[in-house]
Amino acid sequence: MKNKVCILLLVIFCISIGYAQNDLESRVDKYVKWMTRKKNPNIWGAAAKLYGLGTNVSPVIKRKYNTLPTIAKIGCLKALISLGELDYTQQKLVEILEERNPRDLKIMATGMLEVIGDFELEEELLEVHDRAFDPYVKIAIAKLTWQISRSPDAIKSLKGFLKVDNFQLQAEAALALGEVGNINIALPILNRLKEQPTPQGRMAQILLNHEAQVSRYETLLSSQPSTPKETVTKDKLKYPLVDEVIRKINEYHVVGDKFTKKKLINSAVDGVVAGTDVHSAFWTKEEWDDFVRTTINEEYVGIGVYVGEQDGQFTITSPVYSGPAYKAGVRSLDKVLEVNGWSTRDKTIDEIVKKIKGEKGTSVKLKIYRNGWSKAREIEVNREKIRVPSLFTQMLPGNIGYIKLTQFGRKGTEDMEKALRQLEKDGMKAFVLDLRGNGGGFLQVAVDIVDKFISGKKLVVYSEGRHPQKGKRFNYYSTNKTHPDFPMVVLVDESSASASEIVAGALKHYKRAVLIGQRTFGKGSVQEPIALDTRPGARLKLTIALYYLPDGSCIHNIMDEDGKIVERKGISPNIEVSYKDFESWKNEEYTRLEEKKAFQSYLDKHYQQNIEKFHGLADNDQLDYSKYPEFEAWYTSLKTKASKNDVRYWLRAKVRARVSDDRGKQYACDYLEDPMLQRGIWELCKKINIDVKDLEEYRIFAEELKGK
Structure with missing residues (x-):
């Protein structure tokens, strides 16, 4: 009898396993159908569902893998990455690159390999790159290869695409170079690209914002006093290897006689500092002086225009609407043919800008041609102090106030207070703070802005490092709230960095605002310019501490010794919304x-x-x-x-x-075409008891958001 019971239990157990296995198979089939349906395919959502089935699903996916269409293969590989099947996934993603697959799927595969790819793939990827026919795929593979192995051949390939006679390919290569940190060579193309109303144009603007803001402003985040300089003895400066390399260069290099010892030592120091982290740097006296002149002094003397090149001509892409050029009649897309009688033809943008610049109170004569004019006209513009606006504001339908802050400049606190008071005067009932694309700025301004929305003395952020003086913990507190508890959302994206992340993180921590958008950049480090005894006037911009939010979490990405992100930090939004994708x-x-x-x-x-x-x-x-x-x-x-x-x-x-x-005023936002802002409006309308469908301006997107 006992044996019969055991056999019966065994049969029941085997049947249960069979049912469980069949259920697993059917659920995998169900989620694969999600990935491949013609209407509204959901690759990543289905991948998340597969991951949720646990490790038992891995062999089922692998067994079915070869029978799947490529789009489903990518979704399944995404699930396997989450389940830790990295070696298998890496191999299969490379196969997708080698096989005849659509461009967009191959580019998806490169994006996934950027996350899990091993440096040992370098040689194989370069071979796949060389065999690839599609230039867009070549660019994606070159970018991937650089990301995982720092291959100089990859950068060489991307630079080569900057010279092709196809602006779209130039743009793709320029964006890739900007993303991997080689932005300087790509600047002319990125400056042209940023004017386009496309995802590429938006990304170009983001990269340029980072170049102009993060690298220039973050040094000023630390307001802690410098400690006494350490004395460096001559013995400590003796490095026989460096001296020998410099001698060999001077003696044998084909143009070695043209290199000064100072230039070569500067290059050596650049290399030493670059080995620490991407935000530290060595600045010569000239570079430091230029930084002080162009960054700390936010205002500059000029005529107030953004410029670029269009159709081979020096073009005003847009005037600063508060500046003298706009007041004198200069408009967007005007072509500047002459500056004080000097022809701009065949001149570089830098050469022309130098001619336009001058002392405050003087004037410059521009010969302008505008489409529709029968001939060019001369416009005289006074040179004045120009302040480029960093804050844009608008009252949206439903009395929802909106402020776009592009950087945390010196006058950011004052500008924000003025804008808020005007919106409140105009009847604001809810508020959107847009920090997308904001690369940071002055820490104290960020703390001041948080202070406007939370009450009492609360910890906003603290910095802490390793050095007992420079890295000593420093707390930043709010003092008194100056604005009412109107409902509030903050918009963030992958380019919201540093000071932006401090504001967003603190407001989220204290539940003062709902964060909407994408995970932020993950830049939470403190740099301080340190004077050098051995090179008077030069500065060592060194990362001395990290920033921590009130709950003790650090927003700074964790990187390996090669500068590759191994753990992404940043601030995650309460509600995740992506930008619209364009093929x-x-x-x-x-x-x-x-x-x-x-x-x-x-x-x-x-x-x-x-x-x-x-x-x-x-x-x-x-x-x-x-x-x-x-x-x-x-x-x-x-x-x-x-x-x-x-x-x-x-x-x-x-x-x-x-x-x-x-x-004479730039649009602050476009709620009609902006899915993140639309979601923010939806959330705020619920809080102030407004049905979005009742407002004619919002009705067009209300149905799409219903139920989310």
Whole structure:
């Protein structure tokens, strides 16, 4: 009898296992269908579901893997990464790159390999790169190879694409170089690209913001006093290897006689400091003086214009609307042909800018050509102190106040207080603080801004390092709240860094604001410029401490000795929302239409006769292309594979630029096209008891957000 019971239990156990296995198989099949359905495929959501099934799902996925379409393979590999199957996943992702697969899937595979790829893949990836036919895939593989192995061949490949006769390829390569830290060579293309209303243009602007803000401002985050300088004896400065290398260079290098010892030692010191972390640096006296002049003194003397190159001509991309150039009549897209009679033809942007600059109180004569003019005209502009605005504000429908802060400059506290008081005076009931793309700035300004929204003496952030003096813990507290408890959201993305993360992290910690968007950059370190005894006037910009939020968490990414992120930190949002994705071919198509001046020609024909109508469309066109004069006929003439809505989106960006020139004020935001801001509006409307659908301006996106 006992044996019969055991056999019965064994049979029941085996049947249970069979049912469990069948259930696992069916659930895997279900989530694979999610990945491959034609309408609204959900690759990453399905991958998360597979991961949630636990480690028992790994052999099931592997058994089915070879029968799956590539898009499902990528989703399944994402789940296997989360389950720790890194060696298997790495091998399969490389196979996806080698096989004949669509471009977008290969680029997805490179993105996943950037996270898990091993440096030993260098040789194999370079071979795959050389065999790849698609130039966009080549760029993605080159970027990947640099990320995991620091291969000079990868950088050489990316630099080569900067010289091709195809701006879209140049742009892809420039963005890749910017992302891997080789931004200088890509600056001319990124400066041109940033003007485009595309994801590429947004990314170019983000990279340029980081270059201009993070590298220039973060040194000033530390307000702690310097400690007495340590004396360095001559014995400590003797490094026979360095001396010998310098001698060999001077003696044998093909142009070794042109290198001074000072230049070579500076290069050696640069290398030593670069081996510590990406934010530390050695500055010569000249570099330090330039930093003080251009960064600490936020105002500069000039005429107040953003410039670039278009059609081979020096072009005003946009005036500073509070500056003298705009007041004198200079507008966006004006071509500058001469500066004080000196021709700008075949001159570099730097050469022309130097001619335009001058002493305060003097003037400069610009020979300007504007599309539609029969001939060029001369405009005289006074040189004045210019302050580039870093804060933009707007009252949105439903009395929702909005402030976009692009950096934490010296006057950020004052500007923020003034803007908040005006919004409150205008009847603000809820508030959006937009910190997307904000690379940081002065720490005290960040603390002051947090102070406006939380009450009592509360810890905002503290810094702490290793050195007993320079790294001593330093606490930053709030004092008194100056603004009421109106509902508040903060928008953040992957380019919100440092001071932005401190503000977002503190407001989230004290539950004062809801964070919406993407995980932030993860830059929470303190740099201090340290004077050097051995090189008077020079500075060693050194990371001396890290920043910690009130709960003790550090926002700074953890990196290995090669500078690769091994643990991503930053601030995670309460509600995650991504930017809209555009297929790469749409970027190419936008560039084609831009180069044939499709948008400019349309506006030259219709804008002046319909100026009031275009002002209204710039504010809100209800995503309706039929509202634009003669749109159908114009769209047909373009012979484009882009949809009518894509073309409307691109055209409206150009319309908004012209309207900004008319009004002398830049648009602060665009709630019609911005999914993160839309979600923020939705959340705030719930808190102030407004049905989003009841507001005509929001009705167009209300249905899409319903149920989220």
